[in-house]
Amino acid sequence: MTVTxxxxxxxxxxxxKLQAARxxxxxxxxxxxxxxxxxxxxxxxxxxxxxxxxxxxNAEDLERGRASGMSEYMLDRLLLTEDRIRALAAAVRDVxxxxxxxxxxxxxxxxxxxxxxxxxxVPFGVIGAIYEARPNVTVDIAAxxxxxxxxxxxxxxxxxxxxNQVLVASMQQALRASGLPSECAISIDEFxxxxxxxxxxxxxFVDVLxxxxxAELIQNVVTSSTVPVIETGAGVVHVFVDASADSIMARxxxxxxxxxxxxxxxxxxxxxxxxxxxxxxxxxxxxxLASNTVEVRADDALRARIPNLGKVEQSDxxxxxxxxxxxxxxxxxxxxxxxxxxxxxxxxxxTIVTNDFANAEKFLSEVDSAVVMVNASTRFTDGGEFGFGxxxxxxxxxxxARGPMGLPELTSTKWIVRGTxxxxx
Numbered sequence: 379m380t381v382t383x384x385x386x387x388x389x390x391x392x393x394x395k396l397q398a399a400r401x402x403x404x405x406x407x408x409x410x411x412x413x414x415x416x417x418x419x420x421x422x423x424x425x426x427x428x429x430x431x432x433x434x435x436n437a438e439d440l441e442r443g444r445a446s447g448m449s450e451y452m453l454d455r456l457l458l459t460e461d462r463i464r465a466l467a468a469a470v471r472d473v474x475x476x477x478x479x480x481x482x483x484x485x486x487x488x489x490x491x492x493x494x495x496x497x498x499x500v501p502f503g504v505i506g507a508i509y510e511a512r513p514n515v516t517v518d519i520a521a522x523x524x525x526x527x528x529x530x531x532x533x534x535x536x537x538x539x540x541x542n543q544v545l546v547a548s549m550q551q552a553l554r555a556s557g558l559p560s561e562c563a564i565s566i567d568e569f570x571x572x573x574x575x576x577x578x579x580x581x582x583f584v585d586v587l588x589x590x591x592x593a594e595l596i597q598n599v600v601t602s603s604t605v606p607v608i609e610t611g612a613g614v615v616h617v618f619v620d621a622s623a624d625s626i627m628a629r630x631x632x633x634x635x636x637x638x639x640x641x642x643x644x645x646x647x648x649x650x651x652x653x654x655x656x657x658x659x660x661x662x663x664x665x666x667l668a669s670n671t672v673e674v675r676a677d678d679a680l681r682a683r684i685p686n687l688g689k690v691e692q693s694d695x696x697x698x699x700x701x702x703x704x705x706x707x708x709x710x711x712x713x714x715x716x717x718x719x720x721x722x723x724x725x726x727x728x729t730i731v732t733n734d735f736a737n738a739e740k741f742l743s744e745v746d747s748a749v750v751m752v753n754a755s756t757r758f759t760d761g762g763e764f765g766f767g768x769x770x771x772x773x774x775x776x777x778x779a780r781g782p783m784g785l786p787e788l789t790s791t792k793w794i795v796r797g798t799x800x801x802x803x
Contacts, residue, residue, distance in 0.1 A: 392569050392576055395561075396504075396531065396583040402559035403503045403529040409558065411478040414525055417562075418474045420552035421521065422467040428548045429463045435540040436513065443511075443537060451641035451701050456511050456538055466514055469762070470521045476766070479786045480527045494796040499789040501527030502585040506577050507770070508599055509590035510535035516545045519588070520563040522770050526788035531584060532565045533574045535591075539567050578603035588783075590771050593698060593724070608783070611748075611774030612698045613643030613726040615756045618715040618741070619663065620732035621654040627753060628655075628731045629662040634755040635729070637670045641700045643772060644727050644759040648695065649706040650715045651680070672702045679708040695722040712737045716744050723747055725774045727759040748774050748781040 406414075425432070436458040443453050458466075479499045486496035505528045507519045516534055523530040534542035542565055550560035566573040577584060578599060586606050589599035593612035600607050617635050619628045635646035651660065664684060667674055675694050676687040687706075694705040695718075709715045712730075719728050729751035730741040738752045749759045749772075759782060761769020766784025773779045779787035 388569055388572070389576070392566065392573060393580075393583065395564055395566065396580055398559075398561040399504050399529045399531050399564050400583055402561035403501070405559055406524070406529060406562055407480075407501050407503070407527050409527065411480075413556070413558065414478065414527070415474045417524060417553055417556035417558045418470050418521060420556040421517075421524075421549050422470040422474075424548045424552040424555075425463060425467045425470070425517065425545075428544065429460055432458055432463055432541065432544050432548070433460070435544040436538075438540040439513075439538050448511075448537070449641075449701060452511055454639075455641050456513065456541075458513055458541060462514070466517045470517065472762070473521045473525050473785075476525065476785055478525065479789050482786075484791055491800050492798060493800055496794045496796075497791050498794055499786065500792050502788065502790055504529045504531060504584050505770075505788065506531045506533070506580070506584040506587040506605065507590065508533045508535075508574055508577065508587065508595065510592070510595060511537040512590065513538045513541035513545060515590055516542050516565075517549070519770050520546075520549055522785060522788055524558075524562055526785045528585075528788055529562045530564070531577065532563065532567075533577055534565065534567055536567075536570070542567055575602070578605060581605050588771055592700075608771070608773055608779060608787075609775040610771035610783075611643075611724045611726050613645065613772075614648065614696055614698050614722060614724045615644060615646050615726055616648045616650060616715075616719050616723060616728045617646045617756065618650040618709075618712070618719075618728070618730045619652060619655055619659065620712060620715075620730055620734060620737050621652040621656075622733040622737070623652075623655060623659050623731040624733060625656065625659040625662040628659050629666045631729065631731050631753070631755050632663050633666050633670055634757055636667070636672055636704055637702065638755070638757050640702050642757075643698070644756050645700075646756055647697065647699055647705065648718075648722070649674075649704055650709050650718060651706065652712070652715070653679070653708050653710050667704065670702070672704050675703065675705045677707045680706055683708075698724075712740055716741065719745055719747075726772060727751065727756045729754055729756050748772060 482499045484497040488494050509515045520530045546565040549563045553560045584605050588608050589596045674687045675690040725747045727749040728747050761782040764782050770783045
């Protein structure tokens with residue numbers, strides 16, 4: 379049977395699941411904050427009760443990943459341990475503590491004719507998510523969707539299929555126990571790649587689609603989808619060490635940004651160093667990179683100072699490595715650093731390490747990325763670190779949402795108009 383035949387065979391079941399999510403979204407839209415919080419508490423507790431079942435399923439995914447040659451860094455993304463499951467449950471409880479955005483008044487006024495108009499936040503309805511090898515995202519997105527009044531349709535990919543199946547089952551059991559429809563969180567993994575393709579075309583069933591993953595996955599969703607997409611970009615992230623940088627600060631920020639968790643989207647991929655940076659700063663940064671077994675691929679000017687570095691290729695500047703590899707370049711000025719970032723950045727996160735106030739402000743105002751930092755590690759670009767609770771992704775687009783997406787970013791608005799019989803003349 380061909381892929382097309384399989385897709386046609388499963389079409390009715392696929393759209394039955396989407397219709398069930400659409401119906402559930404109407405129930406969820408009217409749920410109170412207390413009802414949604416109760417469901418989230420049930421989910422957190424159920425995840426803790428199901429810890430060993432989740433770990434066993436995750437072991438199947440890890441075994442398949444190793445057999446297929448998945449890198450250690452990607453395996454780390456895939457891994458669920460008791461500590462990580464406890465952290466997932468804690469993140470769900472953190473969402474309970476966050477303000478419910480639904481019904482929040484954005485603005486309003488009373489017109490001269492007496493009409494009272496109010497703009498309020500409302501759920502999208504059904505949120506689709508396509509991601510890969512990230513079982514934690516299954517819970518994060520479902521929890522944020524639930525608190526913001528949305529149902530979640532999850533396509534987590536084959537790499538985490540066993541983990542996601544158990545996680546979704548656990549959440550659905552908790553939803554039923556809380557009195558909300560289990561279809562508030564559904565998986566379409568059973569439909570494979572064809573299901574993902576159908577999800578991208580499911581206008582009328584799905585209100586918005588959020589891709590999370592590598593550049594290829596994201597670009598495929600953005601270019602193929604007829605459902606509106608909130609683009610979460612790949613992270614070609616830059617650190618610029620300015621001439622005035624403190625050596626210890628520069629060392630600590632570069633090492634944290636690159637090595638704290640290399641496989642994630644807010645890890646640094648390119649280091650730009652001002653040509654006049656002090657010798658002690660230069661030595662501190664590059665000795666620390668060597669000590670942390672980071673492979674540096676450098677331009678000719680940098681290799682002239684450190685001959686044993688690898689040679690950078692043109693493609694490196696636009697590569698998200700997901701590993702302990704860093705492209706590096708010496709620049710003549712803050713202007714050159716900004717120009718390099720403008721050409722190669724994915725507009726995710728960039729940081730400058732500097733003691734020059736004017737250069738800091740120039741960097742902040744001229745770098746066009748979702749998050750721009752001064753004297754801080756790029757690893758802080760994260761919904762949890764920003765105080766939003768679990769995040770649904772880092773948006774690198776400019777429409778609707780940009781940067782870490784918390785609860786308000788998972789809502790739209792509608793206008794409420796109250797009158798006393800007014801008619802337009």
